[in-house]
Amino acid sequence: MEHSSINPQEVKKFTELANEWWKPNGKFKTLHKFNPSRLDFIIRNIKLNFSISNNIKQRPLEGLSILDIGCGGGLLCEPLSRLGANVTGIDASKQNIEAASIHAKNNNLNINYIHTTVEELDIKGSFDTILNMEVVEHVNNQKVFIKRSCELLNKNGLIFVATLNKTLFSLIFAKYTAEYILNFLPRGTHDWNKFLTPEEVYSFLIQNNCEVIESAGINFNPLLNSWNESKSMKANFIVTGKKN
Amino acid sequence: MNLKNKLLFVIRLLTYYIFYTTVRININYLTMLDKLSILGNGSSALLSALNFSRLGIPIDLFFDISKKNDSNLVTFLSYFSLKYLSDIGIDQLSDQKYETINDIECCYINKRSNKRTDLRFKDHKIKPLGKIIPNNDLYNFLLLKVKDTKNISIIEDDISDINLDEGNAIVNLSSGKSYHTKLVIFTDSKNKFIHNFDKTDYIQKSFGQTALSIDANVKRSSQNKAYQFFTKDGPLALLPVNHQRCSFVWSLKDNSEILKYSKEQIENEIYKYTHNYIDEFAVHSINKHKLVFSFSKSMTHKNIIMLGESAHTVHPIAGQGFNLTLKDISTLYNVLHKYLSLGYDLNHNFIFNDFYKQRMADNTLFSFSTMFMSDAFISKNNFINKSIETSFKILDRAPFIKKKIMKFASGREIL
Numbered sequence A: 001m002e003h004s005s006i007n008p009q010e011v012k013k014f015t016e017l018a019n020e021w022w023k024p025n026g027k028f029k030t031l032h033k034f035n036p037s038r039l040d041f042i043i044r045n046i047k048l049n050f051s052i053s054n055n056i057k058q059r060p061l062e063g064l065s066i067l068d069i070g071c072g073g074g075l076l077c078e079p080l081s082r083l084g085a086n087v088t089g090i091d092a093s094k095q096n097i098e099a100a101s102i103h104a105k106n107n108n109l110n111i112n113y114i115h116t117t118v119e120e121l122d123i124k125g126s127f128d129t130i131l132n133m134e135v136v137e138h139v140n141n142q143k144v145f146i147k148r149s150c151e152l153l154n155k156n157g158l159i160f161v162a163t164l165n166k167t168l169f170s171l172i173f174a175k176y177t178a179e180y181i182l183n184f185l186p187r188g189t190h191d192w193n194k195f196l197t198p199e200e201v202y203s204f205l206i207q208n209n210c211e212v213i214e215s216a217g218i219n220f221n222p223l224l225n226s227w228n229e230s231k232s233m234k235a236n237f238i239v240t241g242k243k244n
Numbered sequence B: 001m002n003l004k005n006k007l008l009f010v011i012r013l014l015t016y017y018i019f020y021t022t023v024r025i026n027i028n029y030l031t032m033l034d035k036l037s038i039l040g041n042g043s044s045a046l047l048s049a050l051n052f053s054r055l056g057i058p059i060d061l062f063f064d065i066s067k068k069n070d071s072n073l074v075t076f077l078s079y080f081s082l083k084y085l086s087d088i089g090i091d092q093l094s095d096q097k098y099e100t101i102n103d104i105e106c107c108y109i110n111k112r113s114n115k116r117t118d119l120r121f122k123d124h125k126i127k128p129l130g131k132i133i134p135n136n137d138l139y140n141f142l143l144l145k146v147k148d149t150k151n152i153s154i155i156e157d158d159i160s161d162i163n164l165d166e167g168n169a170i171v172n173l174s175s176g177k178s179y180h181t182k183l184v185i186f187t188d189s190k191n192k193f194i195h196n197f198d199k200t201d202y203i204q205k206s207f208g209q210t211a212l213s214i215d216a217n218v219k220r221s222s223q224n225k226a227y228q229f230f231t232k233d234g235p236l237a238l239l240p241v242n243h244q245r246c247s248f249v250w251s252l253k254d255n256s257e258i259l260k261y262s263k264e265q266i267e268n269e270i271y272k273y274t275h276n277y278i279d280e281f282a283v284h285s286i287n288k289h290k291l292v293f294s295f296s297k298s299m300t301h302k303n304i305i306m307l308g309e310s311a312h313t314v315h316p317i318a319g320q321g322f323n324l325t326l327k328d329i330s331t332l333y334n335v336l337h338k339y340l341s342l343g344y345d346l347n348h349n350f351i352f353n354d355f356y357k358q359r360m361a362d363n364t365l366f367s368f369s370t371m372f373m374s375d376a377f378i379s380k381n382n383f384i385n386k387s388i389e390t391s392f393k394i395l396d397r398a399p400f401i402k403k404k405i406m407k408f409a410s411g412r413e414i415l
Helices: A008-015 A029-049 A077-082 A094-106 A142-151 A168-181 A198-207 B003-032 B043-053 B079-087 B135-147 B192-196 B263-274 B321-341 B349-378 B382-396 B399-410
Strands: A065-069 A086-091 A112-115 A127-133 A153-164 A210-221 A226-230 A236-243 B036-039 B059-062 B074-078 B103-109 B116-121 B130-134 B152-155 B159-164 B169-173 B178-181 B183-186 B202-220 B225-230 B235-240 B245-253 B278-296 B304-306
Touching: A029 A077, A029 A127, A029 A153, A029 A210, A029 A226, A029 A236, A029 B321, A065 A077, A077 A086, A077 A094, A086 A094, A094 A112, A127 A142, A142 A153, A142 A198, A153 A198, A153 A210, A198 A210, A198 A236, B036 B043, B036 B169, B036 B178, B043 B059, B043 B135, B043 B152, B043 B321, B074 B079, B074 B135, B074 B321, B079 B130, B079 B321, B103 B382, B116 B382, B116 B399, B130 B135, B135 B152, B169 B183, B202 B263, B202 B349, B225 B263, B235 B263, B235 B349, B245 B278, B245 B349, B263 B278, B278 B349, B304 B349, B321 B349, B349 B382, B382 B399
Parallel strands: A065 A086, A065 A127, A086 A112, A127 A153, B036 B059, B036 B183, B059 B152, B103 B225, B183 B304
Antiparallel strands: A153 A236, A210 A226, A210 A236, B074 B130, B103 B116, B159 B169, B169 B178, B202 B245, B202 B278, B225 B235, B235 B245
């Protein structure tokens, strides 16, 4: 079990919240608000890396295979599938996969949802893009988790790792203020001890033959009540790695 | 059944299966298409269809070509509007046959003393302010372009009903046909379906005024200049279309005697105010339009977005009606472009929320300030008259504020 990244308590916690995923004002409302900024970062990097033009096109990501690890209710899988990508979403919670599958079916989207973990994923071939979005801070063995993720990546493919920085700022604002004062997230969603610094993420990626090509912070603007990409990586941040 | 017949039976079964699944997939694909529907019968509907067609999605335009408006009304298109229209391929407006407006001269006539106070908006660095375009010309240019655009389907049948549910809308026609769509856009204040929705979100009231729109041949010594005379009967605008043709728009109280005047009497009345600026003029046609104020507090309802006149009909006093519509359309285009590029659905609540947030303040400001202005300029109250006179005098000596107003009116502030 020591090599497994899965934390059973974390899986139980998200299972209880499975029905909340697609309620815009439900318990995941912050994730909904946060989604456009991280999608913008992901799509911009994918388009640059795979030389996809920015011109208006119905399905610009047609032909790309994407694996979303810890997909939850499919908040990222669905937009990417709508843009034409061939999306596989995996999650350790069966209820999350069920909630995601029902929602995708109701929206006529063909997404391959599998109830499994990244270590147990039994799938032929590898992926052009792998998403590790806000999931690495919920696993037990982060090094093993990223190593296995990188193994599933095609040469010249992209891996995105989004998590929370291990700073005093994130402890005060991303943990206590967000969970206990502003109620952005259900209480106990995050364990500060599992947060990673950008340098730790860079190091994990480099160790697994991935070159870091871009990183950015995603910060909350209380005046505009919106989340925007920024240079400051004091709390939420996102890193893109490219496999050599 | 011999072996040959058994084989034929299996092959036939397989053929049926393949045919059935292929057809089913195609039907599913067709119903999955992200379609956008636009309802309206004017230039706003055509312009919306042209703009949103650039997103590459199929557009169903519910538009009755036979209901063409033959009024002689004109529209002031600001510099921003002209540039925007040119960018989407409406090049005819840059034609020399439409005069550019560089200056605006306002003249306030005190209702009691008949004293004149002038206010001139002129700045050689902020020109042109815009052009005056006949509504029919604009309509024809847009219709021509819409007919040439591949992903716009014009549906001319009458709409009998619109059903809205959580995800989709169904537009039912009198002919029995139905069109499924994810987003419906209303562009027209005459749309009967607006009033089927939550009435508490919709303000509608009469201004108690009627506008005379007068098309005339005019000889003028001064070019590239529009005039607004705040007469004792109501604001009268002189709007040059080209070197020979002008439009006059006169907003009068519903009980004004002028509304009962003959063509010659109206010519004489107008000449009283404009004789310093025009040498000769001959009226071609006179139309009357009841002025109604309407304002949607929400601009959205379930899968519907209201823009332009369906969300706000403003008083013509500031000539900003169509420019507001264009700002709505350009904002919605940007919002749709942003979220569709990120893979969101056409009916995602982010689209409705962002559009509302970005347009509500501007629409509220224009709608209510023009209503306030129209009331003030028609008022006979001595205090209000004096206040307007004083404001004109102060403003005429404040080039910085005038510059700001000109930039705002020409749309340069948002370019």
